[in-house]
Amino acid sequence: MNVLVVKMSSMGDIVHAQPLVTDILQRFPNAKIDWVCESAFVAIPAMHPGVSDVIPIALRRWRRNLTDPDTRRAFKAFVERLRRVQYDWVIDCQGLIKSAFVSRLARATHRAGLSWASSRDAVASLAYDRKALVDKSLHVVARNRQVAADALGYAISAPARFGLQVPILTADWCAPQHAYAVLIPGASRDEKLWPEGHWQAVAKGLSGQGLQVCWLWGSTPERERVLRLAQACGSVQDAAAQGAQPVDIPHATSVIPPFLSVAQAAALLADARLVVGLDTGFTHLAGALGRPTVGIFCDFDATQCAVTGDAPCESLGGVGQIPALDAVQAAIERLLMSAKVG
Secondary structure (H helix, E strand, O other): OEEEEEOOOOHHHHHHHOHHHHHHHHHOOOOEEEEEEEHHHOHHHHOOOOEEEEEEEOHHHHHHHOOOHHHHHHHHHHHHHHOOOOEEEEEEOOOOHHHHHHHHHOOEEEEEEEOOOOOOOHHHHHHOOEEEOOOOOOOHHHHHHHHHHHHHOOOOOOOOOOOOOOOOOOOOOOOOOOOEEEEEOOOOOHHHOOOHHHHHHHHHHHHHOOOEEEEOOOOHHHHHHHHHHHHOOOOEEEOOOOOOOOOOOOOOOEEEOOOOOHHHHHHHHHOOOEEEEEOOHHHHHHHHOOOOEEEEEOOOOOOOOOOOOOOOEEEEEEOOEOOOHHHHHHHHHHHHHHHHHO
């Protein structure tokens, strides 16, 4: 059975859809599963050993340059690659017009997705011949799993298993040399940010427990923020500085890596003792990789989109509900204690 999963963005959404691959292969061990996602995030489904091929799409970039000849050539190449395989099922668990469009482009016997009442873009449901009525109050992981289960006719009885395997990478920068925690203080919108004084208090608390603090960043403003935060907390090993050489600063309080690819960041997260981050794709990836993770939500649903994984995870806050520092510190203590007991 050939299956194509369409879940193109964003990074956290792609992470949340990985358990459906594990589900399908448990019921159909010989299934061949391909995945369509934005080119920036292809490393996520590629980490699942059950995904045979990841087909990159650059829809976000193409939409900004629709009349450009390069865009037309790139789109044509994408369609040709997409249509190489005749799929038995296309499973669109994104439920948007753009994902429905891609679902229709694929060569498939059947197409499955969310129903009119369950989709974010209700009209997207017209693209499918199998429409799953899924409760909108369910956690996003459960919603994704249900779309596949409804299409292929099996019941969900086991807990979600992400099944991701991180590639072994050799860093050309001076990675943390001791037990470390990863902090992720950057977000796509200012409304998601947590007060800098809170981050400093968290970092100092982790340092006081013997952990190096590694500050993950993904843009120039985020790089400036983590440098400012790290410098306020003690000595800094700054591998992100222009022209920096991989020289270890013994017992540095903080480590700032260079810009990391998704796969490199996953390798960093996978060995962390603890991860504390805002509602970002990397925070959700940390949970999916089985790391104890505290998710800080300042402007998004912390229940339906809670960080989840095989290790203990806690999500605090919500829309307009900025988590208090002491609540986050208490969650950190619980997860560190749980890891010691485990």
